[in-house]
Amino acid sequence: MPASATLSRTATLDETRRFMHDRLKSIIPEIEIEAKVELAHAIIERKREMNAVILGHNYMEPAVYHSVPDYVGDSLQLASIAAETEADIIVFCGVWFMGETAKVLNPTKTVLVPSDKAGCSLAEGITAQDIQQLKKRFPEAVVVTYVNTYAAAKGESDYCCTSGNADKVLQTLIDQGHNRILFLPDTYLAANTANELQVPYLNAQEEDAAFEAVPADQPLVIGWNAKCEVHELFTPEDVDNVRRQYPDAVILAHPECPPEVMAKVDVAGSTKKMVDYVRDVDAPRYALFTECTMGDNLAAEFPHRNMIRACTLRCKHMNYITLEDTLAGLEKLQYQVELAPDLIERARLPIERMIAIR
Ligand code: 13P
Ligand code: SF4
Numbered sequence: 001m002p003a004s005a006t007l008s009r010t011a012t013l014d015e016t017r018r019f020m021h022d023r024l025k026s027i028i029p030e031i032e033i034e035a036k037v038e039l040a041h042a043i044i045e046r047k048r049e050m051n052a053v054i055l056g057h058n059y060m061e062p063a064v065y066h067s068v069p070d071y072v073g074d075s076l077q078l079a080s081i082a083a084e085t086e087a088d089i090i091v092f093c094g095v096w097f098m099g100e101t102a103k104v105l106n107p108t109k110t111v112l113v114p115s116d117k118a119g120c121s122l123a124e125g126i127t128a129q130d131i132q133q134l135k136k137r138f139p140e141a142v143v144v145t146y147v148n149t150y151a152a153a154k155g156e157s158d159y160c161c162t163s164g165n166a167d168k169v170l171q172t173l174i175d176q177g178h179n180r181i182l183f184l185p186d187t188y189l190a191a192n193t194a195n196e197l198q199v200p201y202l203n204a205q206e207e208d209a210a211f212e213a214v215p216a217d218q219p220l221v222i223g224w225n226a227k228c229e230v231h232e233l234f235t236p237e238d239v240d241n242v243r244r245q246y247p248d249a250v251i252l253a254h255p256e257c258p259p260e261v262m263a264k265v266d267v268a269g270s271t272k273k274m275v276d277y278v279r280d281v282d283a284p285r286y287a288l289f290t291e292c293t294m295g296d297n298l299a300a301e302f303p304h305r306n307m308i309r310a311c312t313l314r315c316k317h318m319n320y321i322t323l324e325d326t327l328a329g330l331e332k333l334q335y336q337v338e339l340a341p342d343l344i345e346r347a348r349l350p351i352e353r354m355i356a357i358r
Contacts, residue, residue: 007020007068010048013038021034023300039323040068043323043327043330047089050089051087052089052091052112053089055071055072055078055090055093055098056069056071057078058271059094059271060093062296063323065293066301068093068323073271074163074271075098076354078098079098083106090112092337094113095118095123095318097151100337100347102337104347104351105352107344112329112336113329114320114328114329115321115335116335117317118321120317122148122149122256123149123153127152128153130153130224131157131182134224138211140179140180141178143158144159145159146160146189151344160353161357163189164269164270169354170197170199172357174219179217181219183223185223186223191221191259194221195262199219200219203225230256230291231258231289234253235258235261238289240264242287250285251266251267251286252267252268252288253289254270265289271294275298279302287308291314292311292313293318295307295309295311
């Protein structure tokens with residue numbers, strides 16, 4: 001289910017104006033909101049005429065997040081919605097790998113991402129050839145790739161996961177008796193998930209002797225060296241600073257943060273888990289250790305909640321997605337996600353397995 005109430009597909013210009021002003025008034029100057037209203041309404045009309053559905057990731061800038069998406073959510077929620085949509089066109093207001101996932105699930109539909117520059121340092125951090133080599137080195141291993149990868153990497157995998165179900169996917173594989181699990185490419189997500197399940201973790205960069213030292217009948221998570229260029233910047237000192245300034249704050253962090261950060265925070269989880277927590281759990285204030293637009297989006301949606309909005313770390317890839325580009329995307333049918341049929345075939349099963357484990 002979407003985390004937030006979104007604007008109706010049949011909203012008039014006046015309804016669009018009221019919704020956007022109401023949502024955004026505490027975080028964007030009125031004059032800037034007004035400048036976006038007609039643009040948002042043009043997108044709403046266009047998507048209806050074209051039978052398009054707009055999916056918006058939680059990191060979308062507030063003017064996008066609080067206007068045109070039919071659904072907002074984390075990677076897992078949006079992939080699940082993409083798997084079931086009856087729309088002819090899927091517009092993914094998110095980054096490119098998310099559009100690819102939607103395309104794999106909907107090979108005959110048009111899938112658009114409004115910017116062709118919206119990449120991801122994790123997705124760029126591993127190739128299909130890297131995974132082929134890892135499989136040669138660890139032939140007994142089952143391969144799990146994070147959804148933040150391109151389709152070619154997914155095509156080399158047995159399972160995909162998101163930060164929302166990484167623990168469940170890992171536990172499922174351990175329960176099935178897999179003792180060597182390649183968990184790629186995010187070194188921090190892999191280490192954090194292994195820590196959570198109390199399973200040893202080694203990076204594939206280690207010498208063979210390190211792997212041989214772990215008995216073959218015991219589970220071992222083997223990771224890669226990619227990192228999120230945003231979350232890797234959070235430090236344990238940042239957590240200490242927030243605690244010093246706001247001793248009553250609940251600190252929530254995304255598991256793409258370094259393990260030393262995760263060890264100090266109160267709640268770990270995907271962006272959906274953070275949205276749910278802020279909505280459902282009363283606390284004097286909340287600090288989010290994740291892409292900082294989320295704090296703004298939650299402050300706009302839950303004005304009765306006290307969000308600490310001191311953070312300035314933005315994902316440049318997510319920030320490429322604007323209302324202007326979303327309208328241009330619909331009008332020019334750009335940028336279309338195209339994948340070779342054999343790649344779609346190979347990437348489909350790991351993605352479907354990911355959606356099934358929730
Ligand atoms: P979520 O799946 O938690 O939304 O995270 C996606 C992402 O890119 C985090 O950096
Ligand atoms: Fe990729 Fe990090 Fe941006 Fe998420 S925040 S899309 S992991 S670069």
